[in-house]
Amino acid sequence: MTRVPASIEVELFAANGETARGRLLDVSVIGLRMTGARPWPPGTTCRVHLREPDREVAIEAQATVVRSDEESMALRIDVLPHESFERLRGLLLSLAADGAAIDDELSERLGYLTEDP
Numbered sequence: 001m002t003r004v005p006a007s008i009e010v011e012l013f014a015a016n017g018e019t020a021r022g023r024l025l026d027v028s029v030i031g032l033r034m035t036g037a038r039p040w041p042p043g044t045t046c047r048v049h050l051r052e053p054d055r056e057v058a059i060e061a062q063a064t065v066v067r068s069d070e071e072s073m074a075l076r077i078d079v080l081p082h083e084s085f086e087r088l089r090g091l092l093l094s095l096a097a098d099g100a101a102i103d104d105e106l107s108e109r110l111g112y113l114t115e116d117p
Helices: 080-095 099-110
Strands: 009-014 020-029 030-033 045-051 061-067 073-079
Touching: 020 099, 030 061, 045 073, 061 080, 061 099
Parallel strands: none
Antiparallel strands: 009 020, 009 045, 020 030, 030 073, 045 061, 061 073
C-alpha cells in the first residue's frame, strides 16, 4: 500500500481512557504512522481522529497499534465508517503523487472496511 506523507493532527483514545495526541508522518489505505505521543504497546486498540487542516469534521477510525518506539507509532486501521472513508479518500488523493494508484488501492480496500468491528 502506498504511504502518503502527511502532517496533520492525530488524536488517539484507548478503551482504558488513555489519550494521546501527535502528528501524522504518513498515512495509507490500511494504516498510519504518527509521532509526538508517548508510545503505546503493540496490540492496543483505540479510536483515531485525524483533524484535516481547515476542516471541523475529523476522519474517525478504529485501529490497533502494530509497532511503536520512542520516535513513532504505527497503527493498522481496522474499522472505517463510510463517511470517514470518503474523507480519507479525499485526503489521500489530494496528497498523493500518483492518485490513480491510491484510487485502485481504495477500491480494493472498500470491501474489507466495515461500519462495525
